[in-house]
Amino acid sequence: MNSLNISQPALYQEVAERLRLRIFAHELPPGAWIDEQALAEQYGISRTPLREALKVLAAEGLVTLKPRRGCYVTELSERDLDDIFPLMALLEGRCAFEATQKASPAELARLTALHEPLERHAAGGDANAFFEANQAFHRALQELSGNRWLKQVIGDLRKVLNLTRRDSLRLEGRLKQSLEEHRGLLAAIRARDAAGAEARMQAHLLSGRAALAKIHAAQIPSSSPSRNTAEES
Amino acid sequence: MNSLNISQPALYQEVAERLRLRIFAHELPPGAWIDEQALAEQYGISRTPLREALKVLAAEGLVTLKPRRGCYVTELSERDLDDIFPLMALLEGRCAFEATQKASPAELARLTALHEPLERHAAGGDANAFFEANQAFHRALQELSGNRWLKQVIGDLRKVLNLTRRDSLRLEGRLKQSLEEHRGLLAAIRARDAAGAEARMQAHLLSGRAALAKIHAAQIPSSSPSRNTAEES
DNA sequence: CTAGATAATACTTTATTCATAATTATGAGC
DNA sequence: GCTCATAATTATGAATAAAGTATTATCTAG
Numbered sequence: 001m002n003s004l005n006i007s008q009p010a011l012y013q014e015v016a017e018r019l020r021l022r023i024f025a026h027e028l029p030p031g032a033w034i035d036e037q038a039l040a041e042q043y044g045i046s047r048t049p050l051r052e053a054l055k056v057l058a059a060e061g062l063v064t065l066k067p068r069r070g071c072y073v074t075e076l077s078e079r080d081l082d083d084i085f086p087l088m089a090l091l092e093g094r095c096a097f098e099a100t101q102k103a104s105p106a107e108l109a110r111l112t113a114l115h116e117p118l119e120r121h122a123a124g125g126d127a128n129a130f131f132e133a134n135q136a137f138h139r140a141l142q143e144l145s146g147n148r149w150l151k152q153v154i155g156d157l158r159k160v161l162n163l164t165r166r167d168s169l170r171l172e173g174r175l176k177q178s179l180e181e182h183r184g185l186l187a188a189i190r191a192r193d194a195a196g197a198e199a200r201m202q203a204h205l206l207s208g209r210a211a212l213a214k215i216h217a218a219q220i221p222s223s224s225p226s227r228n229t230a231e232e233s
Numbered sequence: 234m235n236s237l238n239i240s241q242p243a244l245y246q247e248v249a250e251r252l253r254l255r256i257f258a259h260e261l262p263p264g265a266w267i268d269e270q271a272l273a274e275q276y277g278i279s280r281t282p283l284r285e286a287l288k289v290l291a292a293e294g295l296v297t298l299k300p301r302r303g304c305y306v307t308e309l310s311e312r313d314l315d316d317i318f319p320l321m322a323l324l325e326g327r328c329a330f331e332a333t334q335k336a337s338p339a340e341l342a343r344l345t346a347l348h349e350p351l352e353r354h355a356a357g358g359d360a361n362a363f364f365e366a367n368q369a370f371h372r373a374l375q376e377l378s379g380n381r382w383l384k385q386v387i388g389d390l391r392k393v394l395n396l397t398r399r400d401s402l403r404l405e406g407r408l409k410q411s412l413e414e415h416r417g418l419l420a421a422i423r424a425r426d427a428a429g430a431e432a433r434m435q436a437h438l439l440s441g442r443a444a445l446a447k448i449h450a451a452q453i454p455s456s457s458p459s460r461n462t463a464e465e466s
Numbered sequence: 467c468t469a470g471a472t473a474a475t476a477c478t479t480t481a482t483t484c485a486t487a488a489t490t491a492t493g494a495g496c
Numbered sequence: 497g498c499t500c501a502t503a504a505t506t507a508t509g510a511a512t513a514a515a516g517t518a519t520t521a522t523c524t525a526g
Contacts, residue, residue, distance in 0.1 A: 059292030149316040
């Protein structure tokens with residue numbers, strides 16, 4: 001894919017990646033103002049590459065640039081989530097459909113192997129590890145779909161979804177439920193039931209949205225103070 | 234991405250928009266090298282805002298940044314088109330589905346009014362005007378879907394598709410065929426046949442891909458350069 | 467005491483300058 | 497005469513500086 005881009009990555013890309021991680025970790029929470037010069041001297045670079053990195057992040061939707069006002073981490077509304085999850089269901093559903101049709105027996109075996117950690121970490125109750133294994137499985141499916149642009153679009157939306165806290169898996173029973181959905185999905189794929197796999201993937205995503213909504217409903221949305229960057233050392 | 238920028242847009246955004254138009258007009262054709270300093274002094278600005286604009290365009294996929302090598306207008310391969318069009322069919326199909334279900338009678342009337350120019354310009358054989366009217370109709374449908382992120386993703390992909398020449402409508406009979414497809418689509422929407430509208434929209438997009446393929450097959454019987462363009466994020 | 471206006475401060479934005487890396491051209495050697 | 501290596505030129509990438517705009521705080525007037 002990246003034919004000539006094997007050369008050393010530009011500084012602004014490195015910075016963009018580091019900022020992404022800090023945003024995903026909620027070290028830079030949604031709504032937080034991004035202090036350019038503080039961040040620049042923290043990274044030991046000038047503000048120029050930092051600003052270029054912010055342009056990239058803005059195009060990805062992770063931050064919002066307000067002209068003459070500065071840069072803020074994007075805040076997702078419930079409305080946004082209600083828009084994005086069905087869209088992801090559509091796209092990842094298509095992935096499941098295509099992958100079911102195109103996967104070779106060897107690839108099917110690899111996919112099955114990727115499912116095993118899900119079983120293990122669900123049994124162990126390790127939500128973080130389950131989350132990672134879940135991501136790996138979904139990514140593999142996207143790879144098997146064979147459509148680079150489909151994968152790209154899903155990846156972009158997933159980045160945006162990472163703005164929300166990932167603790168929906170800690171909802172009572174959600175881990176087990178998600179595992180059950182994955183079992184059904186894998187079974188449909190292995191049975192070469194493309195339409196079934198698509199439907200199960202869609203249900204899986206929408207079920208994830210429902211879990212998130214339950215979390216948000218439970219947490220009191222009274223005060224959401226958008227604090228600035230938390231100091232950590 | 235999208236902020237409520239009622240204030241004056243930043244210079245780099247203006248530059249990005251002007252470059253977009255030049256790219257879409259093929260004044261900067263796919264594969265063309267973008268000369269930063271030449272363009273900067275042509276616009277009477279410094280290289281800094283120009284470079285920031287290029288970062289935005291790179292995130293949109295319109296240009297490809299090769300570290301230490303410069304910036305080039307993205308070239309789409311046939312493979313890319315084979316990936317993107319089915320994806321657009323899926324997304325715009327969903328738009329048609331949702332819009333059919335959600336549109337009020339008044340909105341339905343407005344949509345019907347937007348269809349009229351298509352009839353007129355098809356009869357007049359004005360491919361450019363037909364293209365514009367077609368875009369307007371599709372955008373209205375995306376608006377009616379009520380899903381801002383769906384609209385956003387479609388818009389992003391449409392930008393990329395604008396990298397290709399828009400002369401597929403000049404293919405013998407394509408104008409008439411496209412009109413027929415639109416008639417069927419509108420009829421399904423007005424009949425509140427959401428599934429039918431979705432199917433017709435999907436067929437419409439795939440039909441557009443086929444027309445483009447026919448153009449390319451006719452124009453390039455010799456060697457295809459097929460520079461593959463990788464997307465990064 | 468409150469509200470509005472002005473001034474000051476701070477941050478974004480753009481420009482200019484400098485350094486580094488890549489490519490091309492020229493010269494020399496085989 | 498052709499190929500390879502080295503040097504020079506050009507363009508990209510980063511940093512620093514300067515300017516313009518927005519926001520906030522303070523002071524004055526009603």
